[in-house]
Amino acid sequence: MVMGQRAFIESAIAEVREAKDLVLPLLMVQHPEDPVTAASLRALWDQRETLDPVMRNTMALLMAYELPFIEEEARLEAEGLTLESDMAAFEVAMVDFERHFWEAAYVEYRADPERFSLHSREEYDLCPQHKLSTKGVQAAIVQHACDDFDDIARYLGTSRACPDCHRGVTRLLIQAVRRAKDFAGA
Numbered sequence: 001m002v003m004g005q006r007a008f009i010e011s012a013i014a015e016v017r018e019a020k021d022l023v024l025p026l027l028m029v030q031h032p033e034d035p036v037t038a039a040s041l042r043a044l045w046d047q048r049e050t051l052d053p054v055m056r057n058t059m060a061l062l063m064a065y066e067l068p069f070i071e072e073e074a075r076l077e078a079e080g081l082t083l084e085s086d087m088a089a090f091e092v093a094m095v096d097f098e099r100h101f102w103e104a105a106y107v108e109y110r111a112d113p114e115r116f117s118l119h120s121r122e123e124y125d126l127c128p129q130h131k132l133s134t135k136g137v138q139a140a141i142v143q144h145a146c147d148d149f150d151d152i153a154r155y156l157g158t159s160r161a162c163p164d165c166h167r168g169v170t171r172l173l174i175q176a177v178r179r180a181k182d183f184a185g186a
Contacts (some may be wrong), residue, residue: 003120010103016065019058026055026172038070061116065105072097126168130158137169137186141176149173 003011020036022109027035027044034040045063048056076082076093111114126132137156146152149160149170156161 003118004096005102007120008106008118008181009122010101010123011171012061012065012109012116014063015118017114018067019061022058023055023062034068034137038067038074041067041070057116064116072101073105105137126172127158127162127164130156130162130165132156132158132168134168134172137172138176143174147173147177 003094019082023044027040030043030077031040033036041059041062044051048059049134050058066155072094076090081090081093109118122131122133122136124131126134126137140146140152140155144152144155146155149166152169152173153159153165156165158169160166
């Protein structure tokens with residue numbers, strides 16, 4: 001599935017995060033002092049023939065979308081540019097690198113979208129913590145015929161204790177009630 005650039009980047013970043021979680025235990029055994037470095041990733045990549053297919057694909061993803069960032073940070077550090085020495089300049093350099101990197105990576109992805117199994121991730125615009133999106137909450141309101149926060153909250157797995165959920169869900173409930181009134185009056 002070919003995604004837009006933003007969806008591609010978000011998906012790749014999420015996949016890298018999951019991939020790092022998967023390989024970290026192995027890297028910690030092999031390199032306990034500093035498990036996630038360019039050298040440790042390359043060493044594990046060199047062993048790819050001995051890895052199972054899932055781990056091999058995971059490592060390919062890390063080599064493509066994580067290793068370049070680790071290498072760029074090391075390059076900047078070798079030039080004396082670090083967060084400690086000049087935070088603003090380091091951040092500017094990394095943002096510039098990131099922008100160019102993702103532009104090139106997206107071109108490669110468009111040329112071969114099946115290289116990695118990247119999927120669009122649902123955007124949780126109401127509450128990332130409780131994984132609530134406008135679309136999902138609207139569907140739950142319709143499905144459960146709710147017009148009260150406390151009624152719908154149990155279906156959504158949230159409560160009044162979360163201000164993001166309470167604010168966003170209440171707004172959508174009000175919109176649903178208004179639509180129902182407008183429809184009834186029409």
